[in-house]
Amino acid sequence: MEIRDLGEFGLIDRLTKILKIEDSSVVVGFGDDCSCVRISDQLVLFTSDVQIEGRHFVKALISPQDLGWRVVSVNVSDVVACGGKPRWGFISLAVPPELEFEYIEQVYKGMEEACQYYKMDIIGGNTSSSEIIIFDLFLTGITDRFVPRSGAKEGDYILLSGYTGLSRAGMELLQMKKDSYEDFENRLIKAHTKPVARTDLADRIKKFASSCIDVSDGLAGDLSHITHMSRVKAVLHREKLPVSPDLKIFCTKYKKDCLDYMLFGGEDYQLVFTVKEKHLSQFSDCFVIGKVEKGSGIFLKEGDNIKKISEKGYQHI
């Protein structure tokens, strides 16, 4: 059987069954945005995300400095989604020997810029050669409460930390390789090349969210991890889904369906999370987009009309 027949999640499912976790200090193993171990009185989070040339970025379409920012941000996002603060990164690098040094230097400047911004440090790494450029970052974070994908409860509200769909629009704009871009187009491109992880929400997520995930593969796909793991149903309200003004102009100009971008566009690195009604007031800067109900699946409500939506997200395989 080829790996492609299993898909990314089918593959992960089978592989993680082979690995037995025996250590009782492991609080969370496979199945969440981060793994978690207890060291003395601390909960320590582990995650990793890679940027591979041709799969996550095209060298000609993103500046090396933004690439460095990006590999840090996508990892920080997973730590924040578990209620943590990012602390120590470890960077594993593989590069073609004929690549210009100045390119990698700029990537490191971007990583350092992001480390300053997120108040964390990269403290070590590993170096190899390869035919393509690979930046694999491992990130450790700290929390005192692990916020899981599995904690959503019937009656909870579903919140979203910001607009979605921008990054996919930005990527498509880049791929058009236009000679010049309008202002709104440049903003969408920046949402793709320089996403910002929501560390500003980390404390409140830790204190008040019953479940959380970051939107890397698309809102519907990532929310479906929450509904599956929490064994609940999500009902989203069409009119409450936030539409970015820039995305609206983009969709009009290029005759695209905004909803498709908002639900299925990946790499926005916003957070989708659930909270009890009594904590709603903590998140006045976020969008309340729906409610958790008994059942399963994700539904979209538009007026009196309710329809089930696809749970497909971006799959790497």
Add this chain to the structure above:
Amino acid sequence: MEIRDLGEFGLIDRLTKILKIEDSSVVVGFGDDCSCVRISDQLVLFTSDVQIEGRHFVKALISPQDLGWRVVSVNVSDVVACGGKPRWGFISLAVPPELEFEYIEQVYKGMEEACQYYKMDIIGGNTSSSEIIIFDLFLTGITDRFVPRSGAKEGDYILLSGYTGLSRAGMELLQMKKDSYEDFENRLIKAHTKPVARTDLADRIKKFASSCIDVSDGLAGDLSHITHMSRVKAVLHREKLPVSPDLKIFCTKYKKDCLDYMLFGGEDYQLVFTVKEKHLSQFSDCFVIGKVEKGSGIFLKEGDNIKKISEKGYQHI
């Protein structure tokens, strides 16, 4: 300037200067086998080592189960070299979608076999697609004393935990693609495909070694990291360097220079370390191969003859 003009260590040197470590809980940053942070009352070690198809292994020449064992072992080796015990691994995987699932399954069985052997767990991972097979393992360990590369002192003895040069001989045998191999050849091949990290020495290294490094790039090259960082000179005694009987037969049969394999062959994952005279008796199962003196460089003493030897080790770039 191309990266190849800098070489691996020139590149690392320049890159790590860009990254500023500001967190005072970081006990060891760049420059050793592991990085180290203090979490509550624990010293936590970080390391990572990758196996990239074509660079670290050739798919047709190593079984997937051995490859899984190997990626765990090469990481455990770095943790042990710092006096630590391996605890939690995080595996980042990139594979071609058309690869057979059964191949990856066997790699995971090999990783799990190694985890059982070394008493550690892999607790999470990441999955991407790529054109070549990449297993990047990030490993954390625990210690209560960090053994650095920089601790060797004048008068210390230099010890080696076992034979070196076997792995390179094994790799060359594999590359010959012979129809059949003799017994001693199969043992050399196994030293290459299934190296064993010296966790059996971890406790004693932690308690008694003044400096330590694992032999991944070759004895001379790795020992030179100790002499540079400790600002000392190493004098090795030719007749005390342990020659594996299998390597001796190999060198006779294929007309090779044993010493060249022993000093410059990589991937044996033995430990080279220094200890004070009063602790020598703790390591009766290791080879005393020389002494630390005032000065710099690595020298080989044969009878009354002393000559400086090259400090070159395997470089990835």
